[in-house]
Amino acid sequence: MASILAHLQQFPIGFTEALYKGKKYGVTRSDFNGGKSIKLYAEEHGGTHFISLNYYITTTNEILKPCEMPEEKVIHFLKHCHL
Template structure:
């Protein structure tokens, strides 16, 4: 499953996920008819956060982490679980 598929597993707007045994509040906003995405996740009761933009062009897809390593964002996207509470 690609990164775009993982992003689309997040609800548009606000939701909660589990990641590394902790709960995160996540906001997903879609732009440009689903060609651009902003994701911001913040550890609930903690200090960790994940912030990224993702762009889909006619020739490629680009992940742009916001002031953090690419690996941290990819690990989050590949390992979060959406919570239904």
């Protein structure tokens, strides 16, 4: 999951815009617990598509928790989204 963390860290904390599949997205990243918890929410401008996830870093593991969507969808977005 280390690569997932690297993809998450490409987004600055706060709001930014990104491109995914040729469409613009508004992306908000929030970090909590000294960076041990990350929340990311992305919403397509003028569309209905969105991505929502939480990522947790524990002393023994890193856990990706998509919010009501398949993990594969979240991973694809993170790997193919461009700032």
